[in-house]
Amino acid sequence: MTDLAATVMERCEALGRVSEEPELLVRPFASEAMRRTNGLVADWMRAAGMTVLSDEIGNLIGRYEGRDEGDGTLVFGSHLDTVRDAGKYDGPLGVMVALACVERLHQRNERLPFAVEVVGFADEEGLRFGTTFLGSSVFAGTFDPRLLNLEDADGVKLSDAVRSLGGDPDALAKDGRDGSDLLGYCEVHIEQGPVLERLGLPVSVVSAIAGQSRISVGFVGEAGHAGTVPMEGRRDALCAAAEFVLVVEETARSQPGMVATVGYITTHPGAGNVIPAETTLGLDLRHGDDPVRQRSVQSLRERAEGIAAARGEEYRWQVRQESHAVPTDPELTALLARAVEELGYRVEHLPSGAGHDAAQVAEITPIAMLFVRCKGGISHNPAESVKQEDVAVAIEVTSRFLALAAEERR
Ligand code: HGY
Ligand code: MN
Ligand code: MN
Numbered sequence: 001m002t003d004l005a006a007t008v009m010e011r012c013e014a015l016g017r018v019s020e021e022p023e024l025l026v027r028p029f030a031s032e033a034m035r036r037t038n039g040l041v042a043d044w045m046r047a048a049g050m051t052v053l054s055d056e057i058g059n060l061i062g063r064y065e066g067r068d069e070g071d072g073t074l075v076f077g078s079h080l081d082t083v084r085d086a087g088k089y090d091g092p093l094g095v096m097v098a099l100a101c102v103e104r105l106h107q108r109n110e111r112l113p114f115a116v117e118v119v120g121f122a123d124e125e126g127l128r129f130g131t132t133f134l135g136s137s138v139f140a141g142t143f144d145p146r147l148l149n150l151e152d153a154d155g156v157k158l159s160d161a162v163r164s165l166g167g168d169p170d171a172l173a174k175d176g177r178d179g180s181d182l183l184g185y186c187e188v189h190i191e192q193g194p195v196l197e198r199l200g201l202p203v204s205v206v207s208a209i210a211g212q213s214r215i216s217v218g219f220v221g222e223a224g225h226a227g228t229v230p231m232e233g234r235r236d237a238l239c240a241a242a243e244f245v246l247v248v249e250e251t252a253r254s255q256p257g258m259v260a261t262v263g264y265i266t267t268h269p270g271a272g273n274v275i276p277a278e279t280t281l282g283l284d285l286r287h288g289d290d291p292v293r294q295r296s297v298q299s300l301r302e303r304a305e306g307i308a309a310a311r312g313e314e315y316r317w318q319v320r321q322e323s324h325a326v327p328t329d330p331e332l333t334a335l336l337a338r339a340v341e342e343l344g345y346r347v348e349h350l351p352s353g354a355g356h357d358a359a360q361v362a363e364i365t366p367i368a369m370l371f372v373r374c375k376g377g378i379s380h381n382p383a384e385s386v387k388q389e390d391v392a393v394a395i396e397v398t399s400r401f402l403a404l405a406a407e408e409r410r
Contacts, residue, residue: 027080041120050102
């Protein structure tokens with residue numbers, strides 16, 4: 001019997017080398033690296049006795065038939081795209097662990113009283129177009145066609161990026177799964193936080209996924225000569241942005257359970273001896289309680305407006321993405337927790353500050369999530385790492401979860 005955990009680690013390693021850039025791991029939506037990744041994963045899926053298809057947005061869907069037609073489908077998955085300078089496990093680990101469980105069924109020539117699907121979602125991070133869950137929103141039928149006009153940093157429209165991978169942008173809003181044949185969705189994912197390490201646990205189940213707001217904020221001042229324009233009367237767009245960034249930090253620090261980040265600032269014209277005329281920054285704000293999050297977003301918008309007005313500048317505010325907080329399904333989570341317990345581990349229910357495709361799939365079927373301990377809680381960082389023995393636990397728990405789900409269907 002192959003060591004499935006070793007195979008999962010090897011495959012995450014192999015996918016970690018499929019990147020758009022040689023020096024770091026970056027795999028944006030509809031990139032050549034995504035095409036190569038889907039090719040590799042599709043081969044592994046076929047070798048596990050699965051049929052494989054790709055939907056209109058490039059989600060990769062492997063299917064392992066059950067005993068009888070029409071007995072429903074239990075779906076697993078996670079995303080195969082990455083952030084920039086990413087780690088190897090955020091996303092791919094969940095796809096590889098689920099695939100390993102199907103591989104085990106295949107090796108035993110075992111069929112369950114339902115089909116099992118493993119999905120590699122095409123875009124969860126939103127790196128290229130600034131809006132997350134593109135893949136899982138199409139899968140869940142929640143895709144917003146207004147996003148088709150979004151442009152990436154090179155001015156390529158989302159609609160053209162979809163066409164570039166052979167998809168039909170006009171079909172995206174109609175390409176969603178009919179949830180009536182789905183029994184549920186379970187996503188295995190690294191915790192991306194330090195709690196499991198502190199608790200000394202390899203895995204936990206997830207209680208809820210925080211809501212998030214992603215907003216592009218801009219300040220517009222006036223370019224000028226850095227050496228001749230007096231400080232008085234300058235309309236420096238970068239100073240306005242800097243003031244705003246500290247207001248973001250102060251807002252999140254003062255609200256329990258809130259995290260807010262400005263992950264990038266771009267300036268124009270971006271020359272050292274020119275007073276910045278324009279800045280654009282990316283705001284990412286999250287909280288488990290939607291009204292709290294929305295109130296903070298509104299208050300930050302008012303603060304941005306005030307900062308701009310006080311400096312004689314204008315401000316821009318573009319909401320790129322809003323997703324509400326999503327609790328996991330109690331029954332499916334209880335089944336997953338039972339699998340953890342039967343393997344001899346204490347059951348912890350952790351909230352997720354990170355967004356996950358499960359938050360979208362929850363629109364059409366019950367969801368559960370399994371967190372896997374990761375070293376130092378580090379993620380979105382090449383130092384991201386997991387222990388093979390924890391991956392082995394995740395495979396055993398997921399296999400046991402499948403067996404318990406099959407027992408329930410008998
Ligand atoms: O940003 C997130 O929450 C996830 O990693 N996409
Ligand atoms: Mn991520
Ligand atoms: Mn992720």
